[in-house]
Amino acid sequence: MSPIQLGGGRWLIVPPAATLILFFGVPLALVLAVSFATRGTYGGIEWAFTLGNYTSIADPLYLRIFWRSLWLAVLTTIICLVMGFPLAYVIARAPQRWQGILLFLVIIPFWTNFLVRTYAWMFILRSEGLLSTVLSALGLTHEPLPLLFTDTAVLIGLVYGYLPFMVLPLYAALERLDPSLIEAAWDLYARPLQVFTRVVLPLSKPGVIAGCVLVFIPSLGAYVTPDLLGGARSMMIGNLIQHQYLVVRDWPFGSALSFVLMAGVLAAVLYYLRAGGERGLL
Amino acid sequence: MKTRSWLVAASFADLLFLYLPIAILVVFSFNASKLSARWQGFSLEWYAKLFTDQALLSATVNSLIVATVSTVLAGALGVLTAVALERQPFRWQGAFEVLLLMPIVIPEIMMGVAMLLFFVMIKLPLSLLTMIIAHTIFNFPVVALIVRARLRKLDPRLEEAASDLGATPWVAFKRVTLPLLMPGIVGALLMAFTLSLDDFIISFFTAGVGSTTLPIKVYGMLKSAVTPEVNALSAILVLVSMGLVAVATWVQRK
Numbered sequence: 001m002s003p004i005q006l007g008g009g010r011w012l013i014v015p016p017a018a019t020l021i022l023f024f025g026v027p028l029a030l031v032l033a034v035s036f037a038t039r040g041t042y043g044g045i046e047w048a049f050t051l052g053n054y055t056s057i058a059d060p061l062y063l064r065i066f067w068r069s070l071w072l073a074v075l076t077t078i079i080c081l082v083m084g085f086p087l088a089y090v091i092a093r094a095p096q097r098w099q100g101i102l103l104f105l106v107i108i109p110f111w112t113n114f115l116v117r118t119y120a121w122m123f124i125l126r127s128e129g130l131l132s133t134v135l136s137a138l139g140l141t142h143e144p145l146p147l148l149f150t151d152t153a154v155l156i157g158l159v160y161g162y163l164p165f166m167v168l169p170l171y172a173a174l175e176r177l178d179p180s181l182i183e184a185a186w187d188l189y190a191r192p193l194q195v196f197t198r199v200v201l202p203l204s205k206p207g208v209i210a211g212c213v214l215v216f217i218p219s220l221g222a223y224v225t226p227d228l229l230g231g232a233r234s235m236m237i238g239n240l241i242q243h244q245y246l247v248v249r250d251w252p253f254g255s256a257l258s259f260v261l262m263a264g265v266l267a268a269v270l271y272y273l274r275a276g277g278e279r280g281l282l
Numbered sequence: 283m284k285t286r287s288w289l290v291a292a293s294f295a296d297l298l299f300l301y302l303p304i305a306i307l308v309v310f311s312f313n314a315s316k317l318s319a320r321w322q323g324f325s326l327e328w329y330a331k332l333f334t335d336q337a338l339l340s341a342t343v344n345s346l347i348v349a350t351v352s353t354v355l356a357g358a359l360g361v362l363t364a365v366a367l368e369r370q371p372f373r374w375q376g377a378f379e380v381l382l383l384m385p386i387v388i389p390e391i392m393m394g395v396a397m398l399l400f401f402v403m404i405k406l407p408l409s410l411l412t413m414i415i416a417h418t419i420f421n422f423p424v425v426a427l428i429v430r431a432r433l434r435k436l437d438p439r440l441e442e443a444a445s446d447l448g449a450t451p452w453v454a455f456k457r458v459t460l461p462l463l464m465p466g467i468v469g470a471l472l473m474a475f476t477l478s479l480d481d482f483i484i485s486f487f488t489a490g491v492g493s494t495t496l497p498i499k500v501y502g503m504l505k506s507a508v509t510p511e512v513n514a515l516s517a518i519l520v521l522v523s524m525g526l527v528a529v530a531t532w533v534q535r536k
Contacts, residue, residue, distance in 0.1 A: 015359060030400055084296070132319075258389075
């Protein structure tokens with residue numbers, strides 16, 4: 001803490017705090033309140049207390065959507081970890097000048113419009129899309145492939161969307177890893193797998209946890225990817241919430257769904273903080 | 283120690299995976315074919331079509347208005363927050379910091395739903411204004427985090443030296459701290475501008491009838507018939523993002 005305090009500085013926090021509480025705290029509280037309210041006859045909200053919105057989530061129809069979301073988010077996280085680790089490692093061990101360029105290459109997709117990046121896969125996977133066209137031109141297939149609107153397409157889109165979130169924290173952790181520790185392991189005749197599991201992995205654990213949390217959270221709440229790449233049967237929680245809010249207009253049930261989703265996300269964040277990643281999420 | 287070649291190969295495959303789809307989009311935006319997956323010669327037709335699309339132009343204007351205003355607001359609120367958190371500890375700071383992280387952490391869909399509900403309840407019609415409010419809320423914590431990280435790295439003795447030389451706290455802040463923070467602030471503003479320009483989900487929930495933004499328009503195009511114009515538009519957006527990230531990286535280095 002600095003010894004210097006701005007004159008009247010105690011009021012600095014008032015505008016941001018007031019803005020955040022009014023335009024974020026209050027809306028969140030409203031969602032919570034509405035999740036215990038009843039749906040009105042014409043889609044409005046009736047303030048009659050009920051737990052029904054939460055109990056109806058137990059319906060197998062909705063449970064299946066929760067289960068699929070969780071499963072896709074976990075799978076996305078694992079694939080990103082497996083794919084991201086070599087890249088993060090190579091960047092961390094590259095000469096200084098190359099590190100900058102490689103990091104830049106990882107960051108650009110992160111700044112590129114998410115819809116555009118998702119569309120790229122629509123363009124490739126569509127039945128009359130690039131992959132089908134190429135495969136049939138090579139004589140490998142004769143009819144359009146059902147690639148788009150599948151769970152696989154959603155999985156590809158999620159991995160593609162969130163891979164940079166995995167690479168950056170992994171890189172940050174691996175860059176701080178002292179190479180002489182790895183050399184010591186080699187000198188002690190460790191096998192490559194042992195070097196990885198006994199030295200590299202434990203020392204990069206904070207990065208692994210941060211990367212996994214950063215990929216898991218947006219994957220679990222994904223909306224755009226399943227909406228554009230998934231079929232009618234590939235709905236995830238995000239799509240269900242949007243459907244309840246904008247199509248069915250059952251706001252109480254949509255609110256309850258949002259809160260359950262948020263609980264899942266906060267559980268992941270708490271795990272991250274417990275695991276010692278207090279360096280902030282960005 | 284030497285980096286193993288299979289690791290390098292795997293990394294190369296990762297980068298190919300990240301860039302090939304975008305590259306394909308850009309290449310096919312110059313394709314003359316309307317069926318768009320077969321190459322039938324070079325053409326700038328789709329780009330020409332974009333610039334005559336009136337709805338697209340007004341969506342672009344809306345996007346720029348929302349991004350500019352919300353970035354300015356997020357910048358002011360974010361810098362205030364960063365300075366207050368680092369220099370003026372206050373009661374309930376811990377609770378405030380948790381609330382500040384929430385817009386970054388919670389799923390976008392939840393943020394969209396909460397905003398929609400709030401605006402409907404206070405009977406504020408959905409418009410550019412509601413979108414600007416929502417974008418300011420998800421952006422100012424980002425600015426606060428980035429600027430605060432920069433502020434932490436500053437040597438407090440610089441400010442002390444200024445006040446030893448007779449500067450009032452405000453003058454010391456304006457003449458010493460603020461200039462040193464500038465690269466961080468500019469980087470944060472570029473980030474906020476990009477996040478606002480790219481946002482789809484929260485805008486989707488808070489946009490009114492006449493306030494369609496570029497991403498909402500793109501989404502509409504993707505949901506209906508995908509025409510080659512989308513490729514051209516995508517290519518432009520990719521180029522804009524690359525320009526912004528290049529500027530941001532360059533500024534942050536200083």
